[in-house]
């Protein structure tokens with residue numbers, strides 16, 4: 001149930017009771033989040049209003065969400081698309097069939113999806129789906145088909161022995177099938193025999209068939225995981241006190257903006273200074289069919305959760321890791337949680353407490369001395385207590401009404417995740433609710449967006465006949481993440497670093513020259529080139545509670561379109577415009593995977609232009625060409641981080 005409606009009802013109840021003023025005065029005397037939670041928990045009107053949504057959530061959790069019938073209908077829809085060669089649409093229907101499938105329906109959907117992957121030369125995903133079809137009890141009398149497909153995939157991947165094993169299994173199965181008198185079976189047998197003969201004696205394996213198949217399944221899974229784009233390495237050794245960052249930066253304190261990161265040496269444009277994996281992350285609901293619920297990487301063929309029909313994973317490894325870590329506590333509740341409409345920060349807060357676990361949260365609460373030291377001690381991204389727990393929440397600057405609303409939200413979310421299948425009635429856990437309250441204050445000022453480039457796909461209105469240019473590629477927000485080290489970076493409307501996402505890992509690169517001693521500055525979504533000063537200042541003060549004093553604000557720089565051009569420097573102006581024109585007209589064909597030589601070339605070119613402008617004392621920002629060169633560079637990096645055509649929402 002939607003939290004805002006619930007909260008409005010609670011406020012009405014309080015007004016009707018005539019106690020609003022008194023409650024507000026008493027609530028304003030609470031000085032800690034623990035006190036705020038205890039206060040809300042003691043209000044009968046709040047508990048009473050929670051009863052209905054909580055029993056609905058409990059019912060949802062115990063309602064079976066897998067359905068053979070629904071799975072079959074999505075599969076049949078997929079088969080129709082497949083026959084019409086609408087491969088992406090077929091995959092999308094099979095994905096849906098798999099999310100809701102169980103038993104044989106699951107096996108059949110995996111098998112059918114493997115056919116599309118096979119036909120689109122995605123041998124690895126085809127092999128993986130074939131294996132999963134067997135694991136879920138694919139009918140024996142049809143197995144020969146999958147074995148032959150499996151043999152083809154192995155062959156294409158250069159694994160001749162595995163191909164030989166699969167073709168032999170296909171032949172043996174065909175020989176014993178009852179209908180082998182049919183002509184089609186005979187033809188198939190001849191074709192498989194000829195494949196086996198072609199492979200020759202060299203391929204004849206010495207190891208047992210079942211043993212090799214088992215290790216093959218593990219190796220397929222490893223290969224699927226290896227296909228994910230990985231972040232670049234840090235430019236230097238990792239900083240001993242700040243392991244996600246390089247020794248080129250360190251954590252310190254500033255007079256007016258709290259903790260900050262500064263350069264310990266001159267940093268060149270393009271240098272990777274931070275590579276951090278999220279302590280916790282969430283995927284937005286609309287991407288559940290195209291991205292992994294756990295690592296947030298794009299996947300053409302998600303593997304569903306064993307129990308619920310709401311989430312998919314890029315691999316069985318991610319599925320098992322998520323289950324062991326947090327998914328078993330939220331399984332069946334994801335629809336109820338999304339239904340609260342509390343937004344990404346509320347959902348991320350819930351995910352964080354589930355992932356960290358009650359015991360650790362309790363330990364951290366008891367150790368908390370309220371200090372927030374900068375530097376001098378280890379700041380490890382995996383350590384909730386020393387990092388995420390201590391993020392700036394701007395509590396003192398929040399109004400009583402804002403804190404009350406958040407405290408009620410924290411209790412509601414905590415009560416939801418405490419709903420159990422066994423029907424036990426638990427009182428809301430104060431420790432967890434307090435942690436959630438702290439996070440829903442700090443995340444709006446600290447959490448990071450996870451984004452992914454979306455390409456138009458063949459078969460969508462914008463492709464494939466039209467060359468899809470870079471303008472058609474959109475940066476989509478697909479999730480949110482808690483990144484402890486990135487959360488130490490302060491804002492500038494003219495930042496010197498940018499972020500690139502590799503699933504739930506973010507790499508931070510210099511987009512300007514950074515001199516030793518300079519602060520590392522990111523942009524919180526309000527850049528001088530795109531938003532004017534008034535709007536920036538307003539948004540930053542509303543969400544982040546500070547007044548920006550960066551150079552762009554101090555000198556009130558014009559936005560991009562009103563900034564001067566470098567016309568009096570033809571030796572830079574002309575080549576920059578020429579190369580931007582060349583870059584923009586690149587077709588998607590050359591942007592797509594695995595041969596991004598032109599991206600490296602463009603990256604090198606535009607770093608060169610930015611270096612030239614940075615080192616020329618006669619060029620003063622803002623300058624249009626500087627912004628343009630930065631934009632191209634950001635685009636090159638984002639493309640290199642994604643580079644996979646995918647099913648996400650596009651244009």
Ligand SMILES: C[S@@+](CC[C@H](N)C(=O)[O-])C[C@H]1O[C@@H](n2cnc3c(N)ncnc32)[C@H](O)[C@@H]1O
Pocket residue numbers: 256257258259260391392394445446486487488489490491492543544545546547548549
């Ligand atoms: C993501 S945190 C940055 C790290 C923070 N300084 C700390 O001590 O943890 C965001 C908060 O830092 C402060 N901040 C960020 N940029 C700032 C700036 N340019 N000027 C003043 N305060 C800033 C604001 O309090 C903001 O809510």
